[in-house]
Structures are given as C-alpha cells and as structure tokens.
Amino acid sequence: RNVESIDSKNLVLFNYVHPNKKDYLMGSWENSVSKTIGLLPAADPSVYFPDIADESLKCDLSFVGGYWPYKGQNLDKYIIPLCYPIGKYNIKIFGNQAWPVSQYMGVIDDKTVRKLFSSSLICPNVSEPHANVFGFEVNERVFKLASSKAFFISDPISSLTEDIFTKGEAVVATDPDNFHCLVKEFINNPEQREKHAAACYQTVMKEHTYAHRAQQIMESFS
Incomplete structure (x- = not known):
C-alpha cells in the first residue's frame, strides 16, 4: 500500500537495538503505533564462517x-x-x-x-x-x-x-x-x-x- 494509506496504529517500527532495550528509545512510540520491536544486526554465515588462516x-x-x-x-x-x-x-x-x-x-x-x-x-x-x-x-x-x-x-x-x-x-x-x-x-x-x-x-x-x-x-x- 502507499505510505499515505498506512494506519499509524498498525505500524511496526524497527530499531538498531535489542528488544530488551527498546523501551529506552522507543517507549514514547507506543502511544502512536500498535507495536514496536527491537532488531539488532546479526551474522551472515554464508559470508562469515571459520576459514583457513592466510x-x-x-x-x-x-x-x-x-x-x-x-x-x-x-x-x-x-x-x-x-x-x-x-x-x-x-x-x-x-x-x-x-x-x-x-x-x-x-x-x-x-x-x-x-x-x-x-x-x-x-x-x-x-x-x-x-x-x-x-x-x-x-x-x-x-x-x-x-x-x-x-x-x-x-x-x-x-x-x-x-x-x-x-x-x-x-x-x-x-x-x-x-x-x-x-x-x-x-x-x-x-x-x-x-x-x-x-x-x-x-x-x-x-x-x-x-x-x-x-x-x-x-x-x-x-
């Protein structure tokens, strides 16, 4: 859907933070959106895996x-x-x-x-x-x-x-x-x-x- 048609009460926000710490940054958003989640970076094992030393x-x-x-x-x-x-x-x-x-x-x-x-x-x-x-x-x-x-x-x-x-x-x-x-x-x-x-x-x-x-x-x- 177009951004203009999205109901803000159903919007999910992601942030660069662990879910346990999201309230520190995102607590005030709970009043304007239905849900917030914290999302950390992670590893891509197809790129980063144990390799032979060079x-x-x-x-x-x-x-x-x-x-x-x-x-x-x-x-x-x-x-x-x-x-x-x-x-x-x-x-x-x-x-x-x-x-x-x-x-x-x-x-x-x-x-x-x-x-x-x-x-x-x-x-x-x-x-x-x-x-x-x-x-x-x-x-x-x-x-x-x-x-x-x-x-x-x-x-x-x-x-x-x-x-x-x-x-x-x-x-x-x-x-x-x-x-x-x-x-x-x-x-x-x-x-x-x-x-x-x-x-x-x-x-x-x-x-x-x-x-x-x-x-x-x-x-x-x-």
Whole structure:
C-alpha cells in the first residue's frame, strides 16, 4: 500500500537495538503505533564462517573499520596506543577511511576480511562513543567476528553482556586500560582465546544470524 494509506496504529517500527532495550528509545512510540520491536544486526554465515588462516594476513591484532573524528574518540583510546612502539604488536588495520598510523593497509573485501579474522590472534571490537554511554547499540562487527569463530575483545557495551553473550562467552573490557591489559593477557593464551571464540560462535549460530532476524520480522506481523 502507499505510505499515505498506512494506519499509524498498525505500524511496526524497527530499531538498531535489542528488544530488551527498546523501551529506552522507543517507549514514547507506543502511544502512536500498535507495536514496536527491537532488531539488532546479526551474522551472515554464508559470508562469515571459520576459514583457513592466510600466511600473508597473520598478525597479533587486526581491525576493520574506517577512522573519522567521532569514531576516533574511541579508536584513539583503544586501538592507537597498541600501535606504538611500532613492532611491539604485529597489527593490520583496514578500512574505507584512512587511519593516522602506519599499520593502516587500505580497503579490504568481505572474503579477505573473513580470512583476516581467521588469521588474527585478537580482533578488537571498538564502538562509537555513544554505545559505551547508553549501552544499547551493538555493532555488526561482533556478530561477524563470532560467526567467523574469531576471538575478540570488546569495549564496554551493556547490551553485549546483558542481552547477547549472557554466559561469559565474550571478553569485554571495562575501560581502555583494562582493554590493553586484556590484550596482554590473551595474546599468549591460545587455549582461552579458543574457548571464548567457540562459545561466542555457538551463541551467534543459535540465536543471532540474519535468518533469526528474518524470523523475528515475520513473527512481529503474526
């Protein structure tokens, strides 16, 4: 039907948030629409799955994402300090916007991203600043990493541990200093890395693929 003919009382709104956190953003909408649902990003297992490590991509840490002033507020705290002194860690950074460090290696395609995840000891997850403050926005990166069975350490996002990885599957830092300590702790601990990566993989495959999200949408209209 045309948008003009849709009865607002029957409209369903989707947002970038777990259903448990939707009232924070969407509570006021309940008075004007019949139903709201929260819909998170997820993993596409046809694109992101455990792959064979690529010798040319092997590294201690890798990060895929652009650098811009707003996101840089967190990247400067979490990732940039790990880049110095140069050579302390073997770091590979890719993204569609250049970084102010020599470890930046340009743009990368999805297939190579998957290979990179499987070739890295640690894949940091860093969010935009508001995600740390409000705690409801979980980015797609964590689902891609988990679906690839890659080990990640994340910056603090309440919803990540309260709504998604609720059984201690994910390693989540409390602040930048703790993040750097966790990198030091896990980089030489392959058994623990594999344990957490496998647990996150199982959780995402069970509940957080885009097939699950499609089912959520279908159920919201039933």
